[in-house]
Amino acid sequence: MVLSKESVLATLKATPVPGGGDAVSRGLVHALAVESGVVRLVLEGAPEPELVAMRPLIEAALRALDGVKSLSVVIPAAAPKGMKIGGHPKPQEGPVPVAGVRHVIAVGSGKGGVGKSTVSANLAVALARAGKRVGLLDADLYGPSQPRMMGTTTKPRSSDGDRIEPVVAHGVVMMSLGLMLREDEAVIWRGPMLMGAMQQLLGQVRWNAHGDLDVLVIDLPPGTGDIQLSLCQKTVLDGAVIVSTPQDVALLDAKKAIDMFSRLKVPVLGLIENMSTYICPNCGHEAHLFGHGGVQAEAGRLGLPFLGALPLALEVRLAGDAGTPVATGEGPAAEAYAALAAQMIAAGVA
Numbered sequence: 001m002v003l004s005k006e007s008v009l010a011t012l013k014a015t016p017v018p019g020g021g022d023a024v025s026r027g028l029v030h031a032l033a034v035e036s037g038v039v040r041l042v043l044e045g046a047p048e049p050e051l052v053a054m055r056p057l058i059e060a061a062l063r064a065l066d067g068v069k070s071l072s073v074v075i076p077a078a079a080p081k082g083m084k085i086g087g088h089p090k091p092q093e094g095p096v097p098v099a100g101v102r103h104v105i106a107v108g109s110g111k112g113g114v115g116k117s118t119v120s121a122n123l124a125v126a127l128a129r130a131g132k133r134v135g136l137l138d139a140d141l142y143g144p145s146q147p148r149m150m151g152t153t154t155k156p157r158s159s160d161g162d163r164i165e166p167v168v169a170h171g172v173v174m175m176s177l178g179l180m181l182r183e184d185e186a187v188i189w190r191g192p193m194l195m196g197a198m199q200q201l202l203g204q205v206r207w208n209a210h211g212d213l214d215v216l217v218i219d220l221p222p223g224t225g226d227i228q229l230s231l232c233q234k235t236v237l238d239g240a241v242i243v244s245t246p247q248d249v250a251l252l253d254a255k256k257a258i259d260m261f262s263r264l265k266v267p268v269l270g271l272i273e274n275m276s277t278y279i280c281p282n283c284g285h286e287a288h289l290f291g292h293g294g295v296q297a298e299a300g301r302l303g304l305p306f307l308g309a310l311p312l313a314l315e316v317r318l319a320g321d322a323g324t325p326v327a328t329g330e331g332p333a334a335e336a337y338a339a340l341a342a343q344m345i346a347a348g349v350a
């Protein structure tokens with residue numbers, strides 16, 4: 001039989017699943033796509049343990065079909081039972097502290113892709129390695145990348161439908177909207193919904209579930225939008241660190257982010273130069289692909305602390321993709337993060 005949607009559905013119908021019947025007749029198969037030997041589907045509509053139990057049976061039956069080159073059977077993550085994330089924000093007077101957290105640091109950037117999420121994850125891990133109790137909030141609601149960087153897909157739970165239990169990865173207590181969404185699910189929210197979600201992620205997550213936190217690192221989205229505004233106006237922050245590459249265009253945008261934080265009366269704790277020096281792993285030659293020293297010079301001009309330069313290194317990218325931040329290991333990049341963490345601790349903000 002030629003591989004097609006019909007042949008996949010026929011196979012699924014002939015595959016009995018836990019809980020009785022088959023997945024198609026029970027209406028559990030969604031978003032089925034069959035294209036050039038690639039079969040994708042989403043299993044949804046039964047209790048999660050049942051879906052998890054039936055997935056291997058379904059995978060085995062489909063793999064046995066002629067022409068199947070790759071297969072993806074996704075069980076979507078869900079918000080904790082009885083809880084909806086991303087409603088309109090509740091009225092709140094002035095900025096409030098995050099319960100059970102001593103210091104809150106936002107990590108921002110003007111431009112996307114400069115390594116803000118990488119820096120947030122590694123800084124959190126380095127602070128934890130330095131003995132601090134650390135939380136990491138992925139506030140990049142449109143493009144949450146911390147589940148991948150921190151290597152977790154554990155779903156946050158709620159025992160009472162009100163408080164959300166964070167997850168723990170590499171010794172860091174963390175929370176990301178990405179843990180509650182399907183991997184390919186887009187967040188299509190307007191400003192108020194984003195603000196409501198931020199309020200929930202800060203106020204409803206039990207950040208001190210494993211003891212009070214010394215510091216909560218918040219990975220912001222790039223730019224100067226609703227999420228940043230909402231965070232700065234509603235939460236007591238110790239300050240923000242700005243990540244930039246040495247490139248002029250990134251620096252220009254970084255200055256806008258700095259301007260936003262100053263106008264919102266959030267202290268800028270300093271600037272970090274990411275993707276600084278590149279050392280060729282083969283010959284040891286040092287190159288500066290995005291320029292060098294630009295961020296330090298800019299920090300000097302603005303009268304802000306320069307917190308350090310982080311190397312551009314393949315291991316940083318590979319470690320991020322593998323879900324084990326480079327700061328968990330040894331070597332120059334891990335050392336650079338340890339130095340950054342030590343500096344933040346010495347400055348009394350972590």
Ligand SMILES: Nc1ncnc2c1ncn2[C@@H]1O[C@H](COP(=O)(O)OP(=O)(O)OP(=O)(O)O)[C@@H](O)[C@H]1O
Nearest residue numbers: 112113114115116117118275311312313316317320
């Ligand atoms: N110092 C580095 N060396 C090598 N690769 C890096 C470095 N920093 C970041 N990267 C890689 O660059 C890419 C972008 O990094 P990251 O996602 O952290 O940026 P971002 O500023 O958070 O992006 P976004 O705007 O999407 O939120 C990732 O693939 C990451 O692994």
